[in-house]
Amino acid sequence: MPVSSSPPPILDSSLCRLLFLGSRDSSTMRKCLWLWGLLFIALGFAWSITAERNPRTERISGSAGDVLEDDPVGRLKVYVYELPSKYNKKILQKDPRCLSHMFAAEIFMHRFLLSSPVRTLNPEEADWFYTPIYATCDLTPTGLPLPFKSPRMVRSAIQLISSSWPYWNRTEGADHFFVVPHDFGACFHYQEEKAIERGILPILRRATLVQTFGQRNHVCLNEGSITIPPYAPPQKMQARQIPPDTPRSIFVYFRGLFYDVNNDPEETSLTPLMSGSGARAAVWENFKSNPLFDISTEHPTTYYEDMQRAIFCLCPLGWAPWSPRLVEAVVFGCIPVIIADDIVLPFADAIPWEEIGVFVAEEDVPKLDKILTSIPPHVILRKQRLLANPSMKRAMLFPQPTLPGDAFHQILNGLARKLPHPKSVYLKPGEKILNWTAGPITDLKPW
Amino acid sequence: MKLSALQQSYLGRRSNSFRSSGPLDSSSDGAFKSPAAVFWLVLHGLSCLISLLLGFRFSRLVFLLLSTSSTYTSPFHSPTELAKTLDIRSVIPADPVGNVPLPFPNKTATNSRVVVGRHGIRIRPWPHPNPVEVMKAHRIIERVQTEQRLQFGVKDPRKIIVVTPTYVRTFQSLHLTGVMHSLMLVPYDLVWIVVEAGGVSNETASLIAKSGLRIIHVGFSQRMPNSWDERHKLETKMRLRGLRIVREKILDGIVIFADDSNMHSMELFDEIQNAKWFGAVSVGILANSANIDETVVEKRGEEENPRMPVQGPACNVSNMLAGWHTFNTLPFAGKSAVYIDDRATVLPRKLEWSGFVLNSRLLWKDGDKPEWMKDIDTLDGDIESPLDLVKDPSVVEPLGSCGRRVLLWWLRVEARADSKFPPRWIIDPPLEVTVPSKRTPWPDTPPELPSHKKPVIGIQEPIIKHTTKTRTSRSKRRSKRKHDETRTDRRTTGFDKTLQN
Numbered sequence: 001m002p003v004s005s006s007p008p009p010i011l012d013s014s015l016c017r018l019l020f021l022g023s024r025d026s027s028t029m030r031k032c033l034w035l036w037g038l039l040f041i042a043l044g045f046a047w048s049i050t051a052e053r054n055p056r057t058e059r060i061s062g063s064a065g066d067v068l069e070d071d072p073v074g075r076l077k078v079y080v081y082e083l084p085s086k087y088n089k090k091i092l093q094k095d096p097r098c099l100s101h102m103f104a105a106e107i108f109m110h111r112f113l114l115s116s117p118v119r120t121l122n123p124e125e126a127d128w129f130y131t132p133i134y135a136t137c138d139l140t141p142t143g144l145p146l147p148f149k150s151p152r153m154v155r156s157a158i159q160l161i162s163s164s165w166p167y168w169n170r171t172e173g174a175d176h177f178f179v180v181p182h183d184f185g186a187c188f189h190y191q192e193e194k195a196i197e198r199g200i201l202p203i204l205r206r207a208t209l210v211q212t213f214g215q216r217n218h219v220c221l222n223e224g225s226i227t228i229p230p231y232a233p234p235q236k237m238q239a240r241q242i243p244p245d246t247p248r249s250i251f252v253y254f255r256g257l258f259y260d261v262n263n264d265p266e267e268t269s270l271t272p273l274m275s276g277s278g279a280r281a282a283v284w285e286n287f288k289s290n291p292l293f294d295i296s297t298e299h300p301t302t303y304y305e306d307m308q309r310a311i312f313c314l315c316p317l318g319w320a321p322w323s324p325r326l327v328e329a330v331v332f333g334c335i336p337v338i339i340a341d342d343i344v345l346p347f348a349d350a351i352p353w354e355e356i357g358v359f360v361a362e363e364d365v366p367k368l369d370k371i372l373t374s375i376p377p378h379v380i381l382r383k384q385r386l387l388a389n390p391s392m393k394r395a396m397l398f399p400q401p402t403l404p405g406d407a408f409h410q411i412l413n414g415l416a417r418k419l420p421h422p423k424s425v426y427l428k429p430g431e432k433i434l435n436w437t438a439g440p441i442t443d444l445k446p447w
Numbered sequence: 448m449k450l451s452a453l454q455q456s457y458l459g460r461r462s463n464s465f466r467s468s469g470p471l472d473s474s475s476d477g478a479f480k481s482p483a484a485v486f487w488l489v490l491h492g493l494s495c496l497i498s499l500l501l502g503f504r505f506s507r508l509v510f511l512l513l514s515t516s517s518t519y520t521s522p523f524h525s526p527t528e529l530a531k532t533l534d535i536r537s538v539i540p541a542d543p544v545g546n547v548p549l550p551f552p553n554k555t556a557t558n559s560r561v562v563v564g565r566h567g568i569r570i571r572p573w574p575h576p577n578p579v580e581v582m583k584a585h586r587i588i589e590r591v592q593t594e595q596r597l598q599f600g601v602k603d604p605r606k607i608i609v610v611t612p613t614y615v616r617t618f619q620s621l622h623l624t625g626v627m628h629s630l631m632l633v634p635y636d637l638v639w640i641v642v643e644a645g646g647v648s649n650e651t652a653s654l655i656a657k658s659g660l661r662i663i664h665v666g667f668s669q670r671m672p673n674s675w676d677e678r679h680k681l682e683t684k685m686r687l688r689g690l691r692i693v694r695e696k697i698l699d700g701i702v703i704f705a706d707d708s709n710m711h712s713m714e715l716f717d718e719i720q721n722a723k724w725f726g727a728v729s730v731g732i733l734a735n736s737a738n739i740d741e742t743v744v745e746k747r748g749e750e751e752n753p754r755m756p757v758q759g760p761a762c763n764v765s766n767m768l769a770g771w772h773t774f775n776t777l778p779f780a781g782k783s784a785v786y787i788d789d790r791a792t793v794l795p796r797k798l799e800w801s802g803f804v805l806n807s808r809l810l811w812k813d814g815d816k817p818e819w820m821k822d823i824d825t826l827d828g829d830i831e832s833p834l835d836l837v838k839d840p841s842v843v844e845p846l847g848s849c850g851r852r853v854l855l856w857w858l859r860v861e862a863r864a865d866s867k868f869p870p871r872w873i874i875d876p877p878l879e880v881t882v883p884s885k886r887t888p889w890p891d892t893p894p895e896l897p898s899h900k901k902p903v904i905g906i907q908e909p910i911i912k913h914t915t916k917t918r919t920s921r922s923k924r925r926s927k928r929k930h931d932e933t934r935t936d937r938r939t940t941g942f943d944k945t946l947q948n
Contacts, residue, residue, distance in 0.1 A: 243599075244595070244598075244599045245595060245596065245599035245600055247592040247595055247596075248588070248591050248592065248595065249588060249592070251584045251587070251588060278567055278568040278569070281568045282568045282569050282570065285568060285570045285574060286569075286570055286571055286574045287574070288574075289574070289575055289576065290575070290576040290581075291576065291581070292576065292580075292581060292584045311587070311588065311591055363569060365569060366569050366570060366571035366574075367571070369576070369577060369580045369584070370577070370580055372584070373580045373583035373584045373587065374583070375587075377586075377587055377590040377591075380587060380590075380591065381590070381591070381594050384591070384594075
């Protein structure tokens with residue numbers, strides 16, 4: 001017991017003695033005070049940093065594994081509307097091809113949600129509401145979806161849910177989400193000019209759209225939409241894996257059309273593919289004689305195997321910026337070379353695409369070989385390592401049965417990140433924002 | 448109805464994943480007709496008729512001409528030039544001046560409100576591979592493949608120690624070059640121990656120096672005898688000599704016996720990395736069976752199991768070593784070659800050394816090695832097969848998916864004992880051969896040939912360059928030397944034939 005001046009009465013309590021490490025001396029007490037103060041400040045810093053960093057680490061995590069492995073179960077609840085089967089099952093029965101084309105995500109999402117733990121049967125506790133409409137299932141004989149009836153179908157479905165349940169009118173759809181995997185999303189047209197003219201369907205303007213189309217500053221991409229990859233058949237791709245020690249000997253690989261050759265015999269000119277971009281045509285014209293570029297319009301049977309033997313896979317935009325090639329490239333470990341200005345890639349807030357792929361501006365296509373060869377080898381190896389991450393591959397796929405970390409979960413994670421809904425989405429009674437009669441007259445007809 | 452039919456026809460013409468954009472934009476389902484729609488229908492019908500008459504797509508041309516009046520985002524030329532540029536194929540290669548954005552012919556018939564940047568087809572002035580970029584790309588490919596090998600290939604590859612007995616003879620160049628090139632391709636560290644019978648010679652040294660490998664070249668005092676049996680015994684001694692070098696220098700790695708007459712596959716070197724102590728691989732035996740075909744064919748009909756020309760480990764169902772395949776030498780009994788010069792089949796030993804690999808630590812004097820390994824200093828001379836190096840043959844590990852993969856081939860081809868060849872295979876005129884041996888395989892050559900050789904060669908070169916003019920003169924010269932059956936003459940006929948073709 002140090003003999004010193006009598007301590008002030010406040011320090012007699014045992015707690016204070018504990019705090020000040022049993023010292024009664026004023027100088028050591030001051031030192032202890034400083035120590036505790038520093039400790040608190042440090043704790044405060046740490047807390048603030050971790051609180052701030054959470055969104056940032058999710059976005060730029062180098063291993064691409066952090067956010068991708070988030071489990072949405074427990075973070076949100078989804079209520080699935082029971083629509084009559086003419087909106088979903090009957091359409092699928094009419095044309096089962098819808099299950100295997102690249103827009104099949106809407107069907108598989110419905111099936112996933114029906115049996116997922118995030119589904120709730122009590123709409124009062126739901127955070128998000130899902131309307132199962134298979135809007136992209138009206139196929140031509142060759143398998144292309146016709147979007148002409150989709151606006152009417154969606155309208156009729158929303159009329160149904162707004163009259164049978166009160167939840168649509170509560171927020172005018174702001175806590176509802178729809179899966180619209182068609183070319184230009186909810187603009188419901190395959191030609192870009194027409195799609196832009198129509199814009200997003202007016203009644204869907206407040207809802208969250210889960211779509212494959214993503215392009216910055218474009219009418220058909222709403223702020224807050226979730227971009228997903230197009231559907232690619234997982235079993236087919238898994239079945240065609242080759243041993244990983246097969247040396248990658250193709251430098252650049254691409255298979256697809258460069259010119260849109262109309263089937264007119266007398267047509268001598270070749271239309272460069274799609275709305276004037278010319279990126280694919282430029283690739284062909286500049287590099288058709290280059291042995292490093294394995295590009296052609298053939299449909300080889302070894303397409304998947306060849307991708308696994310290539311270092312770079314080109315993903316130039318065609319009639320829409322997105323393409324299943326991105327998914328295939330990621331699954332097969334081929335670095336995607338994305339030639340599409342202002343494209344928004346799937347799950348862009350969870351996957352660090354700059355670190356995984358190579359972005360080339362459309363006007364830089366003539367210099368593509370220089371751009372690709374000037375990437376330092378260690379960067380290339382790092383990209384390959386990131387691509388080899390199995391969670392990366394799983395995030396691009398829609399497997400059946402579902403696996404943790406796959407594209408379904410990424411969609412749910414994206415929806416969970418948008419929670420909680422801001423108070424402003426809840427409308428005051430009597431308030432109406434959406435114009436139900438907007439849009440071309442043909443859309444207003446009943447379906 | 449017509450509109451939807453039109454629409455269907457347009458859509459039907461699309462290929463699976465790509466769309467066309469016809470000049471007549473297909474609007475939404477046309478169940479109703481407005482006056483404008485009717486007007487367009489009539490116009491379309493009219494242009495169809497005109498197209499039928501003219502033979503090409505008239506409507507396109509009209510729309511193109513009409514569209515020149517509206518504004519675009521991309522530059523456009525006058526309508527007449529535009530009509531010429533319809534054939535874009537010819538334009539593109541002919542117009543490589545700078546990064547000229549070429550016009551695309553028939554799109555943007557409507558006023559495009561596409562916001563995202565669209566450029567024409569940009570083609571650089573010289574759209575061919577740039578050699579600098581190609582080299583850089585190849586280096587990148589190499590680096591990626593090295594990384595792949597590191598990741599998926601053998602982990603911790605050990606050094607490979609190759610022991611090769613050799614001696615100077617005609618076929619040495621052939622055999623040794625083959626082995627040398629195989630070893631140069633091996634992606635692992637390598638040490639090549641060349642044991643030469645008859646002492647170290649410049650011939651061998653100069654041959655193997657070209658490889659750039661790490662070589663230990665030692666000589667063995669005895670000369671190669673002429674009978675196969677003796678040869679095998681001497682080679683065994685030479686290999687033991689090589690093993691002793693491994694022990695002296697305390698080399699660490701996997702020892703493989705690469706006879707210079709064998710052919711090795713690259714997978715062999717990857718597979719032997721899996722050997723822990725003592726491994727065995729299957730060797731394909733290519734015994735030249737030219738003379739005994741009839742008996743072989745007969746016997747084959749009777750036997751059930753076809754004879755495999757393979758030597759190596761045999762496994763039971765649970766992939767454990769059960770025994771050994773050896774090459775069946777019964778058909779050759781009594782007819783095999785005894786001496787080097789014999790034209791009969793050369794038979795392999797029961798178990799060739801080249802089918803075995805061992806961890807070099809087994810040869811070290813001290814260090815932890817299994818107790819079933821005999822000390823090589825205690826053995827000398829009569830070792831029939833490498834299995835005599837171990838006390839218990841069951842410890843041998845079968846490699847190459849339990850002996851099912853044949854990774855190297857044994858083939859013994861040698862020239863006659865007295866065959867001569869120019870040293871280092873350089874013909875240095877004048878040849879010093881004064882007394883041609885009667886037993887060389889080459890036919891008798893007249894002694895004046897060496898002096899004629901050079902002028903013959905000299906004359907023939909310019910003759911090749913002229914075509915048929917001098918053929919008659921050459922054939923005259925040919926008839927003069929008809930009786931000469933030299934190799935040069937054969938070469939002449941060869942050239943003649945090519946000219947005739």
